[in-house]
Amino acid sequence: MRTLRRERPTSTPESPSQRSTESIQVTSAQHPDVPVRPILEVDGLTKIFTPRGGAEHVAVDDVSFSLRPGGSLAIVGESGSGKTTTARIVAGLEVATSGTVTLEGREVDVGRRGRGRRSARVVQMVFQDPFASLDPRQRVGAGLRELLRIHFDLSRSDLADRVVALLEQVGLEHRHAGLLPRSLSGGQRQRVAIARALAVDPTVLILDEAVSALDVSVQAQVLNLLSDIRAESGVSYLFVSHDLGVVRQVTDTCLVLNRGRVVETGATSEVLDHPRHAYTQALIDAVPKPGWHPRRRP
Amino acid sequence: MAAVTVDVATAAQVRRRADPLLVVSATCCLLLIAVALVGGWLAPYQPDEIDVLAASQGPGPHHWLGTDSLGRDVLSRALAGAALSFAGPLLIVLGSVVLGTVLGVVAAWYGGWLDQMLNRLLNVMFAVPGILVAVIASAVFGAGFWAPVIALTLVYIPYAARIIRSAAVRERQQAYVEGLQLAGVSSLSINTKHVLRNVWPLIVAQATIGLGTALADFAAVSFIGLGVQPPAAEWGVMVAEGRAEILDGAPQQSLVAGLCIVVTVVSFNVLGERLAARFGAAR
Amino acid sequence: MNSPPLLDIRRLHLELTGSRPVRTLVEDVTLSVSPGESVGLVGESGSGKTLTVKAAMRLLPSTITATGAIDFDGRSVLEMSRRGLARYRSTDVAMIHQDPRAHTNPLRTVGDFLVEGVVATKQMKRDEAIERACALLGEMGIDDAPRRMHQYPHQLSGGLLQRVMIAMSLLHEPRLVLADEPTTALDVTVQSEVMAILVEQVRGRGLGMLFITHDLDLAAAITDTLVVMYAGTVVERGPAPVLYRNPRHPYTAALLASRPSTTQVKRLVSVPGRPAAAHEVGIGCVFAARCPFATDLCRDERPAERDIGGRTVACHRAEEIGSELERDVVA
Numbered sequence: 001m002r003t004l005r006r007e008r009p010t011s012t013p014e015s016p017s018q019r020s021t022e023s024i025q026v027t028s029a030q031h032p033d034v035p036v037r038p039i040l041e042v043d044g045l046t047k048i049f050t051p052r053g054g055a056e057h058v059a060v061d062d063v064s065f066s067l068r069p070g071g072s073l074a075i076v077g078e079s080g081s082g083k084t085t086t087a088r089i090v091a092g093l094e095v096a097t098s099g100t101v102t103l104e105g106r107e108v109d110v111g112r113r114g115r116g117r118r119s120a121r122v123v124q125m126v127f128q129d130p131f132a133s134l135d136p137r138q139r140v141g142a143g144l145r146e147l148l149r150i151h152f153d154l155s156r157s158d159l160a161d162r163v164v165a166l167l168e169q170v171g172l173e174h175r176h177a178g179l180l181p182r183s184l185s186g187g188q189r190q191r192v193a194i195a196r197a198l199a200v201d202p203t204v205l206i207l208d209e210a211v212s213a214l215d216v217s218v219q220a221q222v223l224n225l226l227s228d229i230r231a232e233s234g235v236s237y238l239f240v241s242h243d244l245g246v247v248r249q250v251t252d253t254c255l256v257l258n259r260g261r262v263v264e265t266g267a268t269s270e271v272l273d274h275p276r277h278a279y280t281q282a283l284i285d286a287v288p289k290p291g292w293h294p295r296r297r298p
Numbered sequence: 299m300a301a302v303t304v305d306v307a308t309a310a311q312v313r314r315r316a317d318p319l320l321v322v323s324a325t326c327c328l329l330l331i332a333v334a335l336v337g338g339w340l341a342p343y344q345p346d347e348i349d350v351l352a353a354s355q356g357p358g359p360h361h362w363l364g365t366d367s368l369g370r371d372v373l374s375r376a377l378a379g380a381a382l383s384f385a386g387p388l389l390i391v392l393g394s395v396v397l398g399t400v401l402g403v404v405a406a407w408y409g410g411w412l413d414q415m416l417n418r419l420l421n422v423m424f425a426v427p428g429i430l431v432a433v434i435a436s437a438v439f440g441a442g443f444w445a446p447v448i449a450l451t452l453v454y455i456p457y458a459a460r461i462i463r464s465a466a467v468r469e470r471q472q473a474y475v476e477g478l479q480l481a482g483v484s485s486l487s488i489n490t491k492h493v494l495r496n497v498w499p500l501i502v503a504q505a506t507i508g509l510g511t512a513l514a515d516f517a518a519v520s521f522i523g524l525g526v527q528p529p530a531a532e533w534g535v536m537v538a539e540g541r542a543e544i545l546d547g548a549p550q551q552s553l554v555a556g557l558c559i560v561v562t563v564v565s566f567n568v569l570g571e572r573l574a575a576r577f578g579a580a581r
Numbered sequence: 582m583n584s585p586p587l588l589d590i591r592r593l594h595l596e597l598t599g600s601r602p603v604r605t606l607v608e609d610v611t612l613s614v615s616p617g618e619s620v621g622l623v624g625e626s627g628s629g630k631t632l633t634v635k636a637a638m639r640l641l642p643s644t645i646t647a648t649g650a651i652d653f654d655g656r657s658v659l660e661m662s663r664r665g666l667a668r669y670r671s672t673d674v675a676m677i678h679q680d681p682r683a684h685t686n687p688l689r690t691v692g693d694f695l696v697e698g699v700v701a702t703k704q705m706k707r708d709e710a711i712e713r714a715c716a717l718l719g720e721m722g723i724d725d726a727p728r729r730m731h732q733y734p735h736q737l738s739g740g741l742l743q744r745v746m747i748a749m750s751l752l753h754e755p756r757l758v759l760a761d762e763p764t765t766a767l768d769v770t771v772q773s774e775v776m777a778i779l780v781e782q783v784r785g786r787g788l789g790m791l792f793i794t795h796d797l798d799l800a801a802a803i804t805d806t807l808v809v810m811y812a813g814t815v816v817e818r819g820p821a822p823v824l825y826r827n828p829r830h831p832y833t834a835a836l837l838a839s840r841p842s843t844t845q846v847k848r849l850v851s852v853p854g855r856p857a858a859a860h861e862v863g864i865g866c867v868f869a870a871r872c873p874f875a876t877d878l879c880r881d882e883r884p885a886e887r888d889i890g891g892r893t894v895a896c897h898r899a900e901e902i903g904s905e906l907e908r909d910v911v912a
Contacts, residue, residue: 118482123480129473132474135495138495151482196481199481200482215795216625216796218625220851223849242769248842249842286769286773288802290798
């Protein structure tokens with residue numbers, strides 16, 4: 001059975017978190033009795049922005065979590081919660097002030113931006129805006145080939161096969177390879193972005209509000225796609241989102257952030273059905289659903 | 299939200315919108331380039347063919363644009379001189395744009411103190427008037443073709459560098475660049491295959507404007523006698539040589555050469571400006 | 582509805598002027614808003630919902646031609662004179678936009694911004710306007726209104742700024758409020774509060790509201806009538822609870838079914854393809870290409886709107902397939 005570190009509810013959100021020191025026992029689905037090392041471990045991550053001539057801003061405050069192989073962890077929060085900054089630090093796009101990030105058992109240097117080519121095969125990311133995440137002048141197929149060539153030594157025909165396989169995996173057709181991004185819809189562009197991320201065969205895929213900018217019906221398609229991909233390939237997801245409905249559908253575990261601090265963590269179904277923290281409850285209450293009415297804050 | 303809706307004047311519409319100024323200037327430029335390439339063969343006379351008996355004639359049946367004080371056919375000189383008038387500016391533009399691009403892209407990519415240093419260097423270079431540098435260079439290294447070309451190339455670098463740097467900075471901030479970095483694509487590849495490819499049209503536009511301006515500057519240096527020397531039929535030289543004849547009532551050499559310069563400079567400047575406008579909107 | 586409608590849109594047709602071939606943006610849209618009624622206009626990209634609302638304010642670019650009828654209180658908006666239009670826009674109707682920051686001048690204080698409209702159109706003197714604005718901001722839950730009036734937009738959070746926008750729109754006491762996804766850009770907790778305030782104000786003053794959103798749950802919670810648009814036409818229209826619990830058009834049902842639920846994990850029902858725009862669909866039903874129930878009739882003939890089960894549906898097969906449509910389990 002899986003035991004995850006659970007945040008003990010504190011009296012006020014502002015008081016320092018009293019985290020229990022239960023050891024993390026993470027297991028995989030196939031072998032429930034064998035503890036498996038988490039694929040991603042974040043411990044005490046902190047990021048403080050100090051703009052010149054301005055007050056310092058703590059974006060991420062002592063955040064810790066772990067992700068099991070093949071698992072899907074949601075980082076939930078509203079704007080200013082620090083969820084995107086956390087994800088970017090894990091990806092190496094942002095520098096942390098303190099704390100550690102351990103990927104595949106190896107600690108990475110969070111004090112430096114950029115990690116080198118090999119780390120691309122560990123963590124990849126799909127960004128929120130489908131219209132800015134692709135080079136407007138590069139055709140889809142050419143883009144995929146470029147990435148494949150950097151990481152794999154494939155013959156020309158193997159390259160072509162791989163490109164087709166990737167496109168099929170994300171629900172696109174062969175003919176999309178010759179198109180420019182501007183000929184594609186938002187949903188199609190996100191599929192291309194997912195294909196590009198999967199092209200390098202990463203262990204962890206970070207989805208930073210990857211479906212937020214999509215129409216509801218298209219979002220459903222992409223969410224189904226993401227579930228299928230994880231089931232087939234065993235890649236682990238780090239899902240950054242503000243949308244609790246999306247989080248429920250695609251993730252097993254979840255972490256709720258408020259103003260940079262972890263307020264709740266646990267299995268997604270547990271957290272959403274039986275929230276322990278007032279903020280989580282407020283989040284759930286605020287989501288429009290059957291029978292919902294908007295409410296003013298007391 | 300996937301944007302399938304209609305916006306007011308989308309980039310695609312701007313691309314498709316007919317631009318008469320663009321068409322006209324492009325046509326002129328192409329014609330001028332053609333003249334530069336084959337002008338020598340089209341000329342009815344040799345450009346340095348002296349015919350003292352026919353000196354300082356106005357336009358007539360034998361000499362459509364008249365002759366200068368040595369009886370040389372003005373039309374032939376203008377046509378043949380086109381190539382020489384273009385040669386220097388072409389080298390100036392090529393050199394300054396290539397070097398400016400390298401500086402601009404590198405500064406945009408690395409940012410920080412490198413970018414600031416470049417900025418200061420460019421500010422200094424901007425402060426120096428171009429023609430002055432060319433004149434001094436000619437005076438020091440000897441008049442001719444190369445001194446002004448090299449000097450003007452150096453002077454033009456900051457204009458190209460600044461514009462390309464801005465475009466490169468904008469491009470570098472696009473989300474896809476971060477995605478490429480994350481995917482393990484090398485900085486060099488990102489800049490050459492992606493950033494440059496998107497900035498390229500602006501570079502072309504800038505080069506086109508530069509060509510017009512370089513031509514004017516180069517002709518000016520030749521005009522004051524520190525560039526190409528007579529009897530070469532370069533337009534700037536022709537304007538200078540024709541000066542004395544104006545007072546004699548035979549302005550044709552200066553006038554024709556001057557018009558050639560003006561038309562060329564305007565055509566290229568307008569073309570470059572229209573291209574820049576069009577590519578600026580092409581996102 | 583006994584009282585005549587405040588806003589009456591009949592057979593509105595919008596197309597791109599002079600394009601060859603003719604590019605239709607919105608086709609044959611009919612809807613109305615009565616005084617005190619809140620109407621939700623729901624759709625995805627390309628549905629034409631924003632264009633329809635902009636047409637109601639005559640805020641369309643000159644590249645778009647509008648035919649059909651848009652009447653406000655019996656007067657035709659499409660045929661209004663310049664002066665009439667100015668009066669209509671400054672006194673009768675108000676629009677709340679999606680992104681408050683894009684619609685505020687960063688160089689002017691909140692107070693200046695709030696009152697400039699009513700003062701410029703000579704509806705109030707400046708002092709009176711300021712007093713009213715402060716009172717309104719108070720109703721919005723902004724306690725330190727006088728201080729806020731002296732602040733600049735960048736000093737206010739998104740939610741606060743949107744509340745200021747709502748205050749501004751209500752200051753000149755309009756009779757109709759057009760809201761274009763006013764809370765989409767806000768955090769969900771802020772959205773709840775802002776929506777509560779907006780609904781309170783609109784209901785309290787008996788205003789008519791046309792509320793655009795892509796969120797069916799939100800629309801169902803705050804509106805009386807729902808109008809669902811797809812590819813530039815209205816596919817279903819009727820009382821909100823009726824449509825929400827028992828949709829009759831396959832697209833409405835598909836929209837409802839594709840929302841990820843916060844309470845249970847289920848395979849999301851997704852319709853293949855993507856939302857189309859009006860000019861991308863053929864002659865038959867706009868949804869035919871993606872509809873699981875489409876027949877040849879659907880592909881050849883565009884269905885007219887019919888009254889079925891207490892609402893209006895544009896579907897040839899509405900009666901037959903009603904029971905097969907995914908129904909939402911009301912939590």
